[in-house]
Amino acid sequence: MGHPRFDHRFLWATLAAIVFIVYCSLYPFRFHAAHLGDALSALLSHRHMNQQPLAGLISNVVLYLPLGIFAVLALRPRHGRLQSVLAATLFGSVLCIAMELTQFFDWRRVTTLTDVYPNAAGTAIGALIGLAISVPARFGLGRALRREPIAAVLVALFFVYRLFPYLPTLDAGLWWYAITPVFIQPQLDLYAIARYAALWAAIAFWLSRLTAGPTRRWALPITVGIMLLARVLIVNNRLDPSEIAGIAIVLASGPLLMARSARPMAMRLFVALAGIILGAHLWPFHWQAGGDSFGWLPFAWLLHTHPEIYTRSIVEKAFVYGSLVALARLAGAPLVLAGLAVAAALGIVNVLQTHLAGQTGELSDIVIVLSMTGLFQMLVGDSISKAHTRARSGPLYRSETPAQAERQ
Secondary structure (H helix, E strand, O other): OOOOOOOHHHHHHHHHHHHHHHHHHHOOOOEOOOOHHHHHHHHHHOOOHHHOOHHHHHHHHHHHHHHHHHHHHHHOOOOOHHHHHHHHHHHHHHHHHHHHHHHOOEOOOOOOHHHHHHHHHHHHHHHHHHHHHHOOOOOHHHHHHHHOHHHHHHHHHHHHHHOOOOOEOOOHHHHHHHHHHHHOOOOOOHHHHHHHHHHHHHHHHHHHHHOOOHHHHHHHHHHHHHHHHHHHHEOOOOOOHHHHHHHHHHHHOHHHHOOOOHHHHHHHHHHHHHHHHHHHHHOOOOEOOOOOOOEOOOOHHHHHOOHHHHHHHHHHHHHHHHHHHHHHHHOOOOHHHHHHHHHHHHHHHHHHHOOEOOOOOEOHHHHHHHHHHHHHHHHHOOOHHHHHHHHOOOHHHOOOOHHHHHHO
16 A cells, blocks of 8 residues: 555645635735736836845745645655655745735735745745655654654744844844843843743753753753854844843753653643733733724734734744643643633633723634644644543653663
């Protein structure tokens, strides 16, 4: 019996990525009559990259990354490496050209070839990432990525949102600008410290699931050093004294984060992240009797927000909400039920936001939670029996003995 022509799990993920791209590209779907020839002329007349702002360029790359990753993973069961990468890149290029031409007929959109370049590049980069994932793992890190794909996805999301826009600078003046908040009149905020401590504790936890032996001890300090240095070198980033204070708390709590049982630590981190989310969504609690209308169209705010802001926001929420779902899974809940429970809780919070001054409630958070749950389900194929087995696992966050962990 031969291999299936496609991996249907990732085929569905590819379709979901296409739907998301179409939605983000054509919302609010207010079309008008025009000629296709005029659309082609508009596309070709805007072709110079100096017309593309940096944040918009990077956001366009990130938008098409998942498409390239999932398309290659869907094609790999029966297709060669080069063939899969080329097919995914070609499809992404055709899709982005189709989106740009269609945008000419949308009142709120602009047709430009400068969006096609980063979209196609994002698909190609994603395809190469997908190819690297599909290659059989021969080294310790590769085996860890295959054994703990959810942890790998969450760590990657953390780096994506913390290091945006990824463009380093050689300007020493900008380096000084990035570090001055730490040395000149540093300001600490208790909520920000708690928030960063919770985020970095989650990263410490996920790193511990990807490492073993002596590597586990140094994974977090090395990650902290790389992250802080990168934030100094990358444009549009500054060090935050509150984040450094939160990191210090996590580093000092290292032995606690290395507890031998996954379930208690997962439950503690779940509570910490949930508290941070509630604080961000509901504080200050200024209740309004009338309330605003609930936003049933997800991501409607994209049109009114700078690309750098909405890219950071979406990826950060994917990391935080995905961590909540994954932590609930490690605490013993079946993955799908964990995702539905987190989505329902966020739905209640979003409804409450419609009655709070300065807050808006909409469907976006629920869509992100369900999307992350679907992605995790494709990666691990969870079931009720697996959840009970995992909840009873003891040493080193996994169902393995310490000796086995050291060998890995």
